[in-house]
Structures are given as structure tokens and as C-alpha cells.
Amino acid sequence: MSTNQSVKAAWDHLAGLPRPTLAELFAGDADRLSKLSTRFELGEGLGGIRFDWSKMHLDDAHIAGFEALAAAQDFDGRRAQLFGGEKINNTEGRAAEHTAQRGVGKDTSVEEAQALHQRMASLVGAIHEGALGEVRHLIHIGIGGSALGPALAIDALTRDGCVVQVHVVANIDGCALEAAFAKADPATTLIAVASKTFTTIETMTNAKSALNWLKENGVDDPYGRVVALTAAPEKAVEWGVDETRILPFPESVGGRYSLWSSIGFPVALALGFEEFAEFLAGAAAIDEHFANTDGAANLPLRAAFADQLYTRLRGCQTRACFAYDERLALLPDYLQQLEMESNGKSVTFDGAPLDGPSAPITWGGVGTDAQHAVFQLLHQGTIVVPVDFIASIAPGDQLDPAHHRILLMNCFAQGAALMAGKDSADKSRSYPGNRPSATILIDDLSPASLGALIAFHEHRTFANAVLLGINPFDQFGVELGKQIANAIDKGEAQFDASTTALLAEAGLA
Template structure:
């Protein structure tokens, strides 16, 4: 499908030029809110008036955004470069989840691990094989009664060394997650972790491994016991996979009911996205807003700030989901795109971020959209003043971005305002609410891909770096002079003081 037609973009640009300042809209009582699945999306401070929303609705219909989401849900071939479907929605649909996701085997393996006497598990993966599980554990795992699970993704040995430093190998198990079971970083971490177990007195380290993969034959060939290999479908991409056996850490830590509630919340959001008209459809509204800012207004970034420490990993999770999905420069049929696609996503945690990057957001020369994610009720039992102060800061930042202080006499104190933001507020952070939030993020990403006309389910750009790393690691000739110089410096440093100069 080609990209958006110039006439539509020209019309949207004309509407953008006629938009009044945000302060004017808000003073007039402008309200734009959507409620779905326990989430409240406050979109008023994005400043999209009724005429803009109507134009974006027509544009989304012309691009087939809702139809594309329906095709994903129906299992159609929506990934043309790899010739397959994208079936992550089937993993949480009650009608298909048991058979499609292998959830019976997942539940059984989790129960085995919970009853094993192990106190800790180390989850080894990278990208979607680690970011999703880490987020689930961070958000929901504090009160779990199962073994503690630590996630190691980086091939840097320091990451694994830190994860194992205070653990007893005799009471520690391993989870190795790799879609192909050939990912070099994960395989190296698995080998090192097995050596650590052996050095700690574990006679058969591979008997301590549970593998999660779309290539069970490779896991078996590596020595993982067959009964401890959990499969997930080839049609589920890594960044969309936490609903499968990739979510094992949550089940081990918190039990099956928590994971089932996560799936139920995600499925409820899927139904909302597939069945709700545009004006009240959270995914389509957010996706068209993303298009509006990235393509129509040419604002290249979107910042996400989680005002809840339990969601501290959300920006990193969304970075992979959105930028790996929509960071493309060709359309789904191979034509070059004729403008910006996905925004660069960045962010952090409130209130820390306020004292680090918000100066730029309020008074810098950029006016890119900001998104706040918060939870109305706390997850701790400390003085309620903590959460009240946290939420007060969250609400204040959005208001300050919109209204500013443009009338200040001192230019150094002048804050222009008119800077867009949205707030997604959850009533409470429970598995079903988190499932709804993450399913909303997926649907938003897929819908935005339809607006751009790109394929959100492949990631060929990631593969080139992997190929070159393998070649360089094997000692192949450097692909460019800069690489050659850097390799020489590394060799000299490895030789130690005096050795390089002597050479």
C-alpha cells in the first residue's frame, strides 16, 4: 500500500495552520476524553479540535486502519516481507489462547518451577524476549509468592555477573528465551550461566533450563529436556510475544491467575479496538494523533513518562514496540516513503525526569508531544502523601506544558506553553489493567503503520548489525576503515600497558 496521498496531507496541513493556542481551547472548555477497560485517556491537551478529529477519522478510514487491525485479529497474512500472519491477538482470545499459545504447557511448567524448591530463576533473553517479561515482573511481581526471577538481556558479562552475585547455584534455575534459539547473545549467556551452575555444584546444568522458543528442535539439540521446552508460534514477533510462554516469569512469580487476568485485560482492549467507532476508539485516536504530530506537524519525537515506579520500564518497552515496528523507510509494497514515519520515542520516570529533562520540554526550542502514564491508586502502604504528591506533579506538568507562563516580564522566566500532551490514567495497576494498557500500545502501533502504509511486523534493519557482529567476532576483515581502527585500539588495550608501545 502506498503512503498517504498529497491532497490529504495538504488538507491536514491547512488545518494545522489554523489551530488556536492550547490555552485558548482549554479556556473555552475544550474536552476530549476516552474511557476503556479501566483506562482513562485525557486527550484534551493535545489540542485536536473537532474539525481535526473529523479529518483524521476520514483519513484513517481511507487508509483502512480499522480494517488492518481486523485483518490482524483474523489471522490474515499481514506481514508481506516474511509471508505470514501476526497472531499475537490470538494468544489472549479465550476462543484460541489455549491451543494457539500452548498455555496448558506454560501453566504446567510454571507450576513445576513454583514447586521445585528453587528460590531464584534467571531469565535470559534480549529484545522482546526480555523487555516484556521484565516489565511484567517490575509492575506486578512485588507481591508474588513464587521464586524471584531476574532478567538478564545484555551480552555484557557484567550483567550476568551482577544477577548471579548473591545467588546460590544449587537453588537457581534458568529460563532461556529465543525465538530461533540461535540468538548469539542469549546463547552465550546461557552457556556462561550453565558453567556458573556447574561450578556451584549442579551436576546437570541443562536439567535446570526451561527453554521458550518457536524452534523447539534447536532447543532440544542444545540439550534442554523435552518436557521443559515451551513453544510459541512463528507468527508471533518477539515484541508482541509476552502473551505467550515468553510470559513465563510472571506465571512463576505470581501464579496462573495473574497471567490469565493479564490476557483477559488485553482481550477486552482488543474488543474495544475492533468494535468501537473512531471517535471513542482509544487506539485509532492515539495513532492518528501520532501521525498528526510526526507527519503533519513534523515533530520527530514523542516522550513518555511513567508516574509510577512500577511502570519504570514502560518507556523502554514502548521504544522497542514502536520503533522496531514502524522505524521503516519503505512502504509495505517496497516503495520509498515520502516523509517521516514513526517518531523517536524516549522518556523516563516521574518525578525524577522533572529534574532532568523537563527544562527542555518547558523552555527549549522543541515542542514535541509528551505522554504521561499514571495510576490513581498506589501499590504501597506508606503515607498516602507520597502518592498524592506524585499525582499532583503529574497533573501539574501537563498543565504547565499547555499553559506556560508567556506573560512573565523577565525573558528568562518566560515559558511559552502551547505544548501538547496526553495523559493515560489507570484506576489501579492490576494484571488486567496492565494487559489492557499493553494491548492498547500494540493496537496503536499497528494502526499507525496502516496510516503510513508500512509493515510493522518485520525488522530487517536489526539483522544487518547481527550479521556484521558475527563476521567481526569471527575475525573477518573489517567492513570499513573506522572499524579497522577501532579493532586495532581494542587489540592494543587488551595487550596491556607497555605491550602496545613495545609493538
């Protein structure tokens, strides 16, 4: 049987399996919780994470079927290519070596990453010791993964204080940059410019305006206040940054996977490099597990089995993530880019049309806020949405413990309610139940647990891509709009009547 035939046979088998309810699955298997709820230890002194997928409609038959699909799609081979530094991003002829930044991957790539991290640690240490004068603020300018990753980590990990305050700016809308200016003192501010190519128009335009702001506010040498984070160090030198303040990262590290590289500089500067190293260690623990664990015991692969069950087999077009922790408010935004940019594809790894749905729409919010906004649809709407709940056992505040107790009670109650439902003679007060959710429960939100949480979702995204047979590491879909915008700027394009009229009314024609 050919690979294509084996894949089709696996999907056909899965599509024909029975569909018991969640209540039936729990009643019919006394070991269900131990099979699908797993505690993962991050390492000595780093705590652990509970991954509970038992309220998803996975059963032994589906797991066996998905394991057969993974074999038909050569999951083991793709995984070996990823960690071996091979050119798994076939459309761009690149490896995807973000795990090497965490110490897991091809030996030479790991050694290169360690050397670059040491360079970053030296610069961070020098700044903290006053080599660039008093530094109290950093305006970090990037876009996409170059901004979303640092913003998430900074927001999650610096609420109890930091060495340097970081303000992340991504939007080309000048209001975003002005808001950062309002929070920072030019005399004690550094600018980090994060761009893989050092040509990204939004980033470089914002960077130029930041330099003007420094100059207009009495900074004699604005370029002397810039740190460049890039895979094109020669471009940064041409732009005016001294090579001692350029932190390179490899071409094989993609933007949405780049937080572990020099793109993580603002995190290291804000927290200290030891905490950044702990962040890497938490991610590396997940890397080792993902690289060396087979079948459904592999936690990211298990999560991908559930994702495909709902997206491909049950027609769910969205997946929701709700963080019951204010410090993780930006996590849904981060996962939105990670998953939708990676797996929002319509062709397979070999360029053939994809014969089913790819990535669902990822969305979410923060509990308990979201309970009073969107949970009506989750409980009683006609659209079934798989939900991930994420929470921390330890609170992030010093207030009355009642705050955190109520928060966790609500988190666990929502998952229970989605599953159990409640019948009523008054149908407007009836809840159908049998609605899927997973729970990720961390001991405490720390650099290590955040690193592990992000790495888990990176590998979950990759596992989904393998099951679908697509390349998660290119992102050509983001280019067309940029190309047309450039054409507008140059006056070189012809448009439909609507676009032409809008350009004229905005004074851009």
C-alpha cells in the same frame, strides 16, 4: 481516485487545516473534555483506565481528516487482516497473531494458544509444587522483546512479593549475567532461555555461561534446570533441554509482541498462573475494543491521530513518556523498542519510499525524577515534544499518603503547566505554553491494567503504521550490524580505516 491519490489528498487536507491553540480549543468547545477524555472499563472487578487526549491539538476538523486518511489507507481492512490471522507481515510472509495469545483472533490460533498456555500452567504448577526441587530463583535469559517484556512485568507486579524471584538478563556484557548470579543461589535456581529461533548469539552465549555457573557450583545436571521458551522446540531439544521443559510459541508471534506467549513464563512463575491469566484478560479487553470500535472512539486509533498530527504535520521528531509510578520505570524502555523497531521504516507496505517521517524517537523517564532533569526543555526549549503522562490513582506503597498525593499533584500540574504556560516581563522566566500532553490514569496497577496498558500501545503502534502505510511487523534494520559482527568474528570483512584501527586497538583484528 486511486488509493495513493486518496491518501495524498487526505494528508494535503490535514496540512491545510487551521492551528488553534489548546486554550482556544477548550474555550471554543464546551464538550471537548467529553469528546477526548474517555474512561475505559476493563471488566467486572478489574477496574478501569482514563485516557485523556484533550490537551492534544486534535479538534473536530482534524479528527474528521484523520478518519478520512484511515479510510484511504484501508484501516478496517488492515485491522481485519490482523485479527483474522492473515499474512499481514508481507515482507516475511507471516501473520501477526499476538492477540490470539490473549483469546482474540482466528479460532484455530486461539485454540492453539490456549493449549500452549495450559502446558505452561501445568509446568508452573509442577514447579510450585516442588517437582524440580526447591526453586527460589529464575534467571531469565533473552534479548529484545524476549527480555524487555518480562522485565517490565516483573518489575511492575512483584514489588509486593512473589513466589519465585526472577532476574532478567539480556546484555551479552558478562557484567549483566554476573549481577544475576550474585543474587541467586545455584542450588535453588532455574534458567529460562527465551529465544524464538534458539540460535540468537547473545542469548545462547549467556545460556552457556549460566550452565557453566550451575555446574561449577555443584549442580549435577545443569540441563535439568533449564526451561526453553521458543518457536523452534526442535532446536531446544538438540541443545539439550528435555521436551517436558520446552514451552513453544507460534512462529506468528513476533519478539516484541511475545510477552503473552510462553515468553511470559517468568511472569506466571513469579506471580502464579491466575495472575498471568488476569494479565491476558486486561489485554483482551483492549483487543475487543480495538477490533470492534470505529473512528476516533477507538482509543488506540485516536492516539495515533494525535501522534501523526505532531510527527507528520508539526515536525515533532520525538515523543516522551513519563510514568509517575516507580513500578512503571521500565515502561519507556519497553515502548521505545515497541514503537521504534515496529515503525522505524523508510518504505511503505508496498516497498515504495515513504514520503514523510515515520516513527518519532520514543524516550522518557519516571516522575518526579525527570522534572529535575529534562522538563526544562519541555517547558522552555525551542523543540516541542508531545508528552504522555501515566499514573495510578491507588498508590503502590504503604507509607504516609502524602507521598502519593504529592506524586499525583506533580503529574497533573505538569500537564496543566505545559498547556497554560506563563508570561513574564523577564523572558528567562516566561513559559510559552500551548504544549501538548496526554494522560493515562489507571485505577490501580494490577496484572489486568498493565496488560491493558501494553495492549493499548501495541494497537496504537499498529494504527500509526496503517496511517503511514508501512509494515510494523518486520525488523530488518537490526540485522546488518549483527551480520558485520559475524564477519568480524570470522575475519571475513574489510572495513573503513576507523573501524580497522578500532579493531586493532581492541585486539580483535
